[in-house]
Amino acid sequence: MENFWQTCSAKLEQELPPQQFSAWIKPLVPLDFEDGRLRIAAPNRFKLDWVKQQFASRITTLASEYWEAPIDVQFVLDPRAGGARRPAPAPAAAAAVNGGGAAQAAAVIDMPDAIERADLYIEETKKRDQSRINPALTFESFVTGKANQLARAAAIQVANNPGVSYNPLFLYGGVGLGKTHLIHAIGNQLLAEKPDVRIRYIHAEQYVRDVVTAYQRKGFDDFKRYYHSLDMLLIDDIQFFAGKSRTQEEFFYAFEALIAAKKQIIITSDTYPKEISGMDDRLISRFDSGLTVAVEPPELEMRVAILLKKAAQEGAVLSDDVAFFVAKHLRSNVRELEGALRKILAYSRFHGKDITIDVVKEALKDLLSVQNRQISVENIQKTVADFFNIKVADMYSKKRPANIARPRQIAMYLAKELTQKSLPEIGELFGGRDHTTVLHAVRKIAADRAKNPEVNHELHVLEQTLKG
Ligand SMILES: Nc1ncnc2c1ncn2[C@@H]1O[C@H](COP(=O)(O)OP(=O)(O)OP(=O)(O)O)[C@@H](O)[C@H]1O
Secondary structure, three states: OHHHHHHHHHHHHHHOOHHHHHHHHOOOEEEEEEOOEEEEEOOOHHHHHHHHHHHHHHHHHHHHHHHOOOOEEEEEOOOOHHHOOOOOOOHHHHHHHOOOOHHHHHHHHOHHHHHHHHHHHHHHHHHHHHHOOOOOOOOOOOOOOOOOHHHHHHHHHHHHOOOOOOOOEEEEOOOOOOHHHHHHHHHHHHHHHOOOOOEEEEEHHHHHHHHHHHHHOOOHHHHHHHHHOOOEEEEEOHHHHOOOHHHHHHHHHHHHHHHHOOOEEEEEEOOOHHHOOOOOHHHHHHHOOOEEEEOOOOOHHHHHHHHHHHHHHOOOOOOHHHHHHHHHHOOOOHHHHHHHHHHHHHHHHHHOOOOOHHHHHHHOHHHHHHHHHHOOHHHHHHHHHHHHOOOHHHHOOOOOOHHHHHHHHHHHHHHHHHOOOOHHHHHHHOOOOOHHHHHHHHHHHHHHHHHOHHHHHHHHHHHHHHOO
């Protein structure tokens, strides 16, 4: 049985993306093999149901091929039926039960060990389930680039020294940029190093619902006891607290208790603390009292790296040309890139075609036309002019006062970042300016952005507006 399981695992590891393999197959433990029936333990109900649904037939085929006979594969939740540990049968008896055969006898002798490991898995998974940490979202699966290197470095620092270095750690940025991924990665690293740590990931909307439930059931004591006793609280999309004063009050108490006890708090939001509307000033000032880091939209090279990595995880190969083409056209966020990749893979599999640029254009027809419609230089000029309260005509005029020149430079910078236009083409669209003027504007705004968080934020808001 052990030999079979090794062969079967190796096959599935080749067939499945690594994340799927480690999330679903790795935790399985073969328990016993008797009279053509193989029992495999899954560590929790969720995994059990999913494995039955998704992998039962493949595992059954592999088992039948291995033993060259029809095998009945059964998946069970907990190897200790009725809570009692199954004693290991004596080798001779086991061999008899199993109809002899070296592989089968060896399998039965291994059973206590298998049960031991299953116990361990069950314990670990219980902790993981309670923490709501997604095991697939790790630092290893996170692609780093200029846009997120600071946030990643801070996250690693916090995972290594929770409650000590930056408390709270506040990550902000637009949708689909990897904030949730990063905070799960922190949780995963900590759980791997200290399995007993009490971590909880919660989305802010769920926290609001929990407060309402506690209120209805008059259960605030339990609620407080639970949250105040954590070692690490990861709270996602805190902007959902806006206007919810009771939630904010409860969170304030939890925050104070955890920080005073040097327990780590990590918060994500779509904007930086002072910009969250409808939030109590006491909370805002506390959010900003640790380390606040932006997660930016991924730059071109990073988008390419993400596409290549995600394609490899799906067992597909993208050529560099194709990855560059997709990355050049889809700039907004990683979630969008993932969606595009899924479409490309599905299209190529369905039509039995290799992934070429033409195939990509066809697969992403709708997405690409929306992108092209949305971000034009004219659109950028209008949006920036509205934002700074100047006339659109000032974008092409020769006027040079600072209140006009700066928004114009910002618009040029965004035109370079967000469209396919070359420097001379952009210059042309800004009243026939020379390409060196555009280059100067692009470099100046990029440098300001790198050193000044307010400029960075301003640009971030403009980019989000333009990307809809
Ligand atoms: N740098 C990255 N490397 C690999 N995958 C990434 C990266 N950034 C984001 N992703 C993936 O993109 C998807 C969206 O990321 P995530 O949910 O973390 O975004 P978010 O910033 O929390 O967005 P939202 O504010 O909408 O919740 C996820 O599947 C995540 O794994």
